[in-house]
Amino acid sequence: MRFLDIGSGLGGLLMFVGRERPNVTVEGIESAPLPFAMAWLRLKLTAGPNVRALYGDFWGHDLSDYDVVYAFLSPAPMAALFEKVKKEMKPGSMFISNSFAVPEVAPDEIIKVDDKRKTQLLIWRF
Numbered sequence: 760m761r762f763l764d765i766g767s768g769l770g771g772l773l774m775f776v777g778r779e780r781p782n783v784t785v786e787g788i789e790s791a792p793l794p795f796a797m798a799w800l801r802l803k804l805t806a807g808p809n810v811r812a813l814y815g816d817f818w819g820h821d822l823s824d825y826d827v828v829y830a831f832l833s834p835a836p837m838a839a840l841f842e843k844v845k846k847e848m849k850p851g852s853m854f855i856s857n858s859f860a861v862p863e864v865a866p867d868e869i870i871k872v873d874d875k876r877k878t879q880l881l882i883w884r885f
């Protein structure tokens with residue numbers, strides 16, 4: 760199974776998922792140089808071999824090989840991102856958006872997380 764965090768920031772989610780799911784290949788892609796560098800170092804020092812940080816722009820990254828793609832971005836890219844996700848992701852895969860909806864496309868499932876932010880995970884299955 761392959762998991763991708765698009766916009767992986769400092770790599771906190773990658774560390775968590777990688778630790779909880781050692782049999783899953785966990786990747787993150789980040790375009791901001793400093794957070795990427797910090798995540799890369801952090802993962803190199805503390806994460807298992809199943810976790811990897813990639814440097815780049817997710818708009819140019821092929822999503823067809825992932826079983827789960829996760830995003831925690833902003834409202835602005837969600838419509839265009841969903842078009843990319845729909846075009847590239849394979850049957851049986853899922854897209855998870857932390858907090859941000861896709862205009863006019865209801866998610867298949869919403870998970871309410873019991874945290875301080877009252878986070879909602881919006882899930883689309885393909």
Ligand SMILES: C[S@@+](CC[C@H](N)C(=O)[O-])C[C@H]1O[C@@H](n2cnc3c(N)ncnc32)[C@H](O)[C@@H]1O
Pocket residue numbers: 764765766767768769770771772788789790791794815816817818830831832857
């Ligand atoms: C709110 S942070 C999310 C960090 C992490 N995924 C999490 O859930 O804790 C969003 C990140 O997306 C990155 N980002 C935004 N647009 C991007 C793009 N086109 N390609 C790669 N990373 C991008 C930002 O630099 C930022 O680090």
